[in-house]
Every structure is written in structure tokens, then in C-alpha cells.
Amino acid sequence: MKPDNHDDRVICPTCGKRMVPRLITYQGIVERTVCPFCAQTYQDFTPPEGPSFLRRLVIVVIGSWFAVRIVLPLMIWLGNWLADLFR
Numbered sequence: 001m002k003p004d005n006h007d008d009r010v011i012c013p014t015c016g017k018r019m020v021p022r023l024i025t026y027q028g029i030v031e032r033t034v035c036p037f038c039a040q041t042y043q044d045f046t047p048p049e050g051p052s053f054l055r056r057l058v059i060v061v062i063g064s065w066f067a068v069r070i071v072l073p074l075m076i077w078l079g080n081w082l083a084d085l086f087r
């Protein structure tokens, strides 16, 4: 694991200072750690699946909306056509 477990200080990649990363939490979930000196993000814990899942949901919703807009009129048209045929 880590070579020095007692010292949790790290070198900030932005300002080069030895620091303890400060936890930034959002709604009880650790979002990222930042350098207390220059406030730059040291580690980002936000999952990349979050936005892509939402995007996928939007695509599914829009896709089903288009399906309803195309399939439903087609079925109504087909129903009318069959009704005319067997009248």
C-alpha cells in the first residue's frame, strides 16, 4: 500500500506545498479533495457514470417519444386502412 501510512500529507501538484487534502462533501458524499493552500482539486471522486447515465435516460425518453410519434400514427393509419378493407 502506501510507504508512509502515518503521514497523510501529500505534495500538492499545483502549488508544490506539503498539505493534508481537505475533503469536500456534497449531500454526505465525498465529492473531491482540495489543497487548503491553493484550493485546487487534488482528487476527484465524482463518478463519471452520473452524467452519462442521465444522458442515456434522456436519449431513451426522446427515443420512445419519437417511437410513439411514428409508430402510433402508423398503427392508426393501418387500423383505418384495414377497417376500410373489410367494410
Ligand SMILES: [Zn+2]
Pocket: 012, 013, 014, 015, 016, 017, 035, 036, 037, 038, 039, 040
Ligand atoms: Zn496547492
